[in-house]
Amino acid sequence: MLELKHISFSVTDEAGNQEKEILKDINLTINKDSFVVITGPNGGGKSTLAKIIMGIEKPSQGAILFQGQDITHLDIHERANLGMGFAFQQPVRFKGLTVKDLLHLASHKQKNDQELAQYLNEVGLNASNYINREINASLSGGELKRIEIAMLMAGGAELSLFDEPEAGIDLWSFHNLIKVFEKIRDMKRGSVVIISHQERILNIADEIVVISNGEILTKGTRDEILPRLLSESDTYQFYKARGQQ
Amino acid sequence: MKHAEKTEHISGNSSVLQKLLKVVSGITGTPKGAYNIRQDGKSIDRQSTDNIEIRSKENGQGIEVYVKPGTKGESVHIPVVVDESGFSDVVYNDFFIGDNADIDIVAGCGIHNDGIHLSQHDGVHTFHVGKHAKVRYTEKHYGEGSGSGKKVLNPITVVHLDEDSYLEMETVQIEGVDTTKRVTKGDLKDRAQLVIKEKLMTSGNQNASTEFEVNLNGVDCSANVMSRSVAKGNSFQGFFSKINGNNACAGHSECDAIIMDDACVTAVPEITANHVAASLIHEAAIGKIAGEQITKLMTLGLSQEEAEQEIIRGFLK
Ligand SMILES: Nc1ncnc2c1ncn2[C@@H]1O[C@H](COP(=O)(O)OP(=O)(O)O)[C@@H](O)[C@H]1O
């Protein structure tokens, strides 16, 4: 349902002369209703890849196909309206807009207040305490991350991208979060791509993709990749080094 | 009988008047409670209640509103409409709020100018708020009309707060007015509290400036001035606030502006402590809409323009 063909992304440094290649010739296919986890060391290019899929960054080279359609040149909102959603690694704050405002927009104005509240409860936030809060500096990083996830669930996209959903979330909530993702996986309503370092999230993947240094180091089914991540600590140092939650 | 005549009077007026009244004061038909409606310099309808008396000033230039001590849960509406192009209106309204009263006052000015002449309304509102009294004062400004004539509004508000009293003032002006100079002055006695919330949006070549001057004279009195604004097009906005802490008191002012296109926004805060226990804070932020906010809303399916509108709507909500 999503195909990345020879995707490269380079930026020029501040001086404007030196090219830096952040992604190099990425080829990747995400199947319908599959649950894919992308992992790899910090700075490897995972977030950049997610932004390219969503249209926030445009690739220097290559093409992106979504449900057979070439979307390489489509803008962010056009991709959203075709059925893509993206939960940011670093959620954005807004002065004045409330949790309800954003959930309402995320659901394409299709869901009632009760349904919206349900999504908050699912990510472990008591809806009545949060629904009318402003998405401003009064919310903690962990609260924002959970609201970000609730928004994506409310959107019901064909392809949902989550960028390190576990970051900044406490241990107790983390266990509930895993349940949320297990539920999303079991519903098989659309494809899910999660960028994560967490073994428990890798554990529920259909497929695992390892990105390092702007390239796909390896990819395959969970059963092929996960044991190697755990044992080959030389190659996959980043993974061991992160420890476990 | 008298009441029936009044209803006819208001509804018998033009649709312009009806619309402006609705926009600036939420009035449709005959309002409840005490009210005074002023059109092109004349009081065209008025009602007092048992607790709230509205009188014309002897010189005819405005009204005096007397609220009996202890009056609770009542409201006063005093909308002003200018719809004759070239009309310039100056009015002085004085409010005497009795001790322990708790009331809402809704003022507003709507200008409709289809002509080529300048239409202007300068309203001076003075509040004497009694001990332990509570007032919520709302003021809306609105301009419309297809003519080239300018629409000018210069409101002056003076607030005298007696011991333990509270006044909350909320002003809203969303485009439509060419030039505004708003002046708000307050002096506070012991434990009095003043809260001012301003929302402003300018566009085109509009010019809006706001001046606050607050004297915190009493022990443990406090003032909180909050301004949120959006400046578009070639418009200009000025925010000038002066807070003097003359006793053990707390003062806070905050100016938060979104700037777009070729607009200009200036914020000049001045805080002066004349007492060692005066605690005064000023915060000012001016900036364009954050790109990541637009990006986030676009990932929810909004176009860039829709995203900007949504962000502004939330900001000024
Ligand atoms: N727009 C950009 N300009 C310059 N460098 C960038 C830009 N976007 C990402 N990078 C760099 O690209 C690399 C990959 O970043 P990122 O995709 O965030 O990695 P990951 O999510 O895997 O940690 C980093 O070195 C980062 O600093």
Ligand SMILES: [Mg+2]
């Ligand atoms: Mg990242």
